[in-house]
Amino acid sequence: MESKLSELRLDAKELKTVLESVSRPKVKDLLTLDLRKLETDIIQIEDALKSSQSSSSSSGPKSVGIVPNSLSVKAYDVQIKNYSWEDAEETVKIYIMNLKDVTSLSKPGDILCEFTKNSVHLRINNLGGKNHVFTLKETSELIDPEKSSYKLKSDMVILTLAKAGSTESGRS
Template sequence: MDLTEQINQLEADLLELGSLLEKAKQKRVQELLKQEQKKVEKELAVKRQQKEKQAKREADPSAAAKAAYTVKINNYAWDQSEKFVKIYLTLKDVHNISPENVEVNFTERSFSVLVKDLNGKNHQMTILNLLCPIDLKDSYKKIKTDMVLVMCRKQTTKNWDCLTTVEKQAKEKDKPEVDANADPSDGLMTMLKKIYSDGDDEMKRTINKAWSESQEKKIRGGEGGGAGEDMMDF
């Protein structure tokens, strides 16, 4: 149904609501009809505004060129349920434009969003290398107040640690390497050495002090060893 048909339908609904309101006797029924009347009036105003913009674009081809300026969407949030990964894009007034102006395309490991002619600009984002494959036919978009919600249907109910494989690789790269057969104390020592070597002078003084106090406690406990050893001598 195009905008003209939608406007005609809303105008017909409004006339019928007005007729029912005149006949209604009960106060509660009158209030309910008035509430519905206001909702239809608001929706009708939005559709008429969309129709006016559409007519201006058709009458002035240069308007399309002005709207062709595209900005990249960098900010988003994501969440997940058992069945879906949900990506939230905040875009002011997006609910006021035609739903056809919001395009979302899915592949098994990616999706792209293009919002056309929103406040004189196009808005675009592409997410590649999703952590797990998604189901194309059951993935979809939702348009809410000032927001586009991208619903990616999981192929399995597996929980996603990250949104993309790139993020997962970055996290794993930052993790310290662990030898399953190594002494746990060796792993701790390796970590302390890394913190010491990467730290500033204040950090090194703090670590040396803590190390020194630890060695003194060992001596008092009869475990032997020399106090005051410097981490730099490891």
């Protein structure tokens, strides 16, 4: 896992170098998004390494996280890493697919979505025995949490991120 971490760091470093030489805005946006994904992967691997090192070195009692009431059924967390997105003038839509029967979830707390001015966190609890988690730790532009939303389709969730400073009415 440490070799994968070093490879990801090298990839991120090279991507930053390429990003500095790019002048086209669309290409910059694409490269910035890929860089953010790499940085997210690096952080996740670092966290996993830290937790595995601390759990193997500590012989005392282990802390247990608080489980929400909606998770009475045993399920494990799965990070969502495959998604697609669409960038429009006023919004960015993120399509999280392959979530069979996501519309069947109806209890409060089954789907938790939190928008901040520069991040998104989606948690789908107990779908097919798994808790699906999507986190975008830092967006490339500021978003408006109040205007942002999510929609459920039969096998996908669509996150709509409203760009900060954009108007609701659109073009005339």
